[in-house]
Amino acid sequence: MKHNSKHHSDAAAAFLKDAERAKWHDETLWFVRVKRDQSAQDVSGWEELREQASQVKAHTLSDLGTYLKQFEKNASLKGIQIHWAEDARQHNDIVFSILNRHNIKQVVKSKSMLTEECHLNQYLKDKGVEVIDTDLGEFIVQLRQEPPSHIVLPAIHLKRQDVSNTFHCALQSEIGNSDPFYLAGYARKVLRHKFLSSGAAITGVNFAVAETGNIVVCTNEGNADLGVHLNKVHIASMGIEKLIPKTEHLGVFLRLLARSATGQPITIYTSHFQAPLPGHEMHIILVDNGRTKQLAREEFRNSLKCIRCGACFNTCPVYRRSGGHSYHNTVAGPIGSILAPNFDMHANADLPFASTLCGSCTNICPVKINIHDQLWNWRQILMKERYAPASKKISMKLMSMVLSKPVLYKISTSILRSILKNFPFILNNRFNPWFKNREHPQPPVQSFREWYKQNRNHE
Amino acid sequence: MNSREKILQDIDAIAMGKIPLPVFVMPSEQSGSTNLVSLFKEKVQAAGGIAHESATIKELNEFIKEIVDKGTLLINAVRHTVHYNIEEYIHLESKELEAVHTVILTALMGVAENGALWLTDKEMGNPVLPFICEELVLVVRKTDIVSNMHEAYVKMEEEHHSFGVFIAGPSKTADIEQSLVIGAHGAKTFHVFIISNE
């Protein structure tokens, strides 16, 4: 699904125009944040658990090659077919070649951000394969032909009336019936039929365990399991960073994941796919698609620790008030803003600036990614790499010159205060974004420096 | 060079200091010596399940008979209970099991901190069964309830299954305006029988 190319600030401003809906979006996601807090409080040693998870992931990334080979070996021993894809195109080609070999024309897919990142659905559609997203939120946005706005709650930007309208148009559900129970029940029937008529199941991977070659998929709906067990072909797409070394580490991550994501102590289904059943095929595609490039960036390496819980989205006051689509990437929010520039600095130069650097994300992240520090680091790189408009660079250079030299500082600041006092119209107009919704600070009679010089400098 | 070689080579080329694997320390018991079974029951119920605490096989059998009397299709894989009939269905293709209403399975353990139960394809007969039914019933021994996920993975046996799953309630979704709906794609109702005698 193509994302819009609007700058985050413009998209956010548009999002906020519908003040009531924006407020609802903010409050709904804040509520998810609150549920996370309550759930984390239930775990004695939560902060130690985060530290464990962070170190396990950091260790794994520091020896990723070894773990990938170990995973491949152990999975292969059990009859799982391992494929490697350098990029999205290769991933998609591999998926299609498996389906094509079996002449499969319809597949069911459970939630996988990686397949979104690879734009798999459109690719398969172009090749004549129907893909049905079975996660209810993903199903809804698929019908609406728009990308998900949140990695855990894909349709969080929609109200029930929106879903009702979509279902009525696409599925002939009852017009005007926006009862979530009715709509979910309707989707169950429609999708059950798809589960039964499909030829293969595509899933994502939450965790891949190197010592056993097992993969773990977490859902609340049971759609990953229904898809896999109703079909003879299972394709699991995973980013290479999803590895963890041992089974015992699952205890750490599974205690953190659902609590961070939705406030549940665990998802309803935590499925361990270990080997294909007799007569079945299980494929795992290990995908790079920019991950080794991010791994090589020392300042951003540990963004790959991400377990895609979405907690940083829910806690981010900017995300809650701008909506996922304003980040124009598969993964939005704070984590998206440190992953996206790695893919395309030019297209994503706005994202690291879509933040006040408040640090809430860093402190909520279950694997302790220093997100707000990385946002700051990306800003330095982006401005150095010519992604700043010339005017911005010049004005910043000027500002740093003026603000570092006492004489220039004194002169320019008195000029500023004088303008505010005597010629306010110069700044109080629509060209000044501060002034759109805020008054300027009132200039005092004397600056502190002037007062100090006059009254206290002898001390 | 194929993709595998390229990816591994790219990783190898990165000068990364190896970070040691932390030594895992089992966390101390949660909030004093909470009764594991009552915590487990609380979590099952919080997730929308129905927990039958201190149940006996006799009570389970009565429950099963009530379902059979309703006339809906029941598949029971719990040995030594009435209407044990998994053998009749084990040869069927998954898609042929669509009509099943109630599935009764043994769970190998329960986890008190989150109300989840662990079972493998050996307990399921056909791994589609826990997901395709309308009503799922899991039977676990009281003595098989552990405190947390760390203990669960220690207890899990290193047998070679094709599939295992932790199930923590009826299927659910809140994808429509964050309104919780019980019964997404999997079971709509969920019973847990915690058996206190053999």
Added chain:
Amino acid sequence: MKIGLFIPCYVDQFYPKAAMATLDLLKHLGCDVVYPMQQTCCGQPMANAGFSSFGKDCNRNVIKNFKNFDYIVSPSGSCVLHIKEHLHDELFKEEANHICSYIFELSEFLTDVLHKTDLSACFPHRVGLHIGCHAQRGLHISSMSERMEPFFSKTEQLLDKVKAIEVIKSKRWDECCGFGGTFSVAEEAVSVRMGLDRVEEHNANKVDYITGTDMSCLMHLEGIIRRQKHQVKIIHLAEILNSREA
């Protein structure tokens, strides 16, 4: 102990009372405080905008003005954090390190260095507290809602000792106000929305004043308050702690 007073540029220009109160408060507590007249800006606005490489001159000026003090105190969590994290100078490494180790935001200086919490202050008003993110999450002057840790707050420790004050925390007590430096103009819509939401929460508590550690946050909230024509006033923490009303 010689203390250098670091006053953020916008406090110097627009909110001198906060600086005066900081100076007077420290003097009242027996400190030998000096305001180096040639100080300018810590360089944070440029650095946060991605131009930390342009900050060399600001850094040099900070070092030049503050290298000889035992402590540096500032009524600003964000400036202190910026200096702690980003003050470097190839030529004056030791001096830079010294400043980084001995620069404090006002409330943490009072509680952790002077060990003074009761300042004989009196402020008979309802006051809403806005905790600045850099002070809170950066300098850790209070616990944060994200982490599972026992609650503590150096700022509240000080405010609790102020006579006749009524401190009321808002529901989302540590959510960002939306200032964020250049964010306030580059992402104007979100910035204002965030500020409006903070103001609304404080107004719901019917406070007379909103206070905090950072004038930058308060300046942004005040801009919104005055445009919305609300009655609530902003006041820096230092001014409350320095209030000696009967």
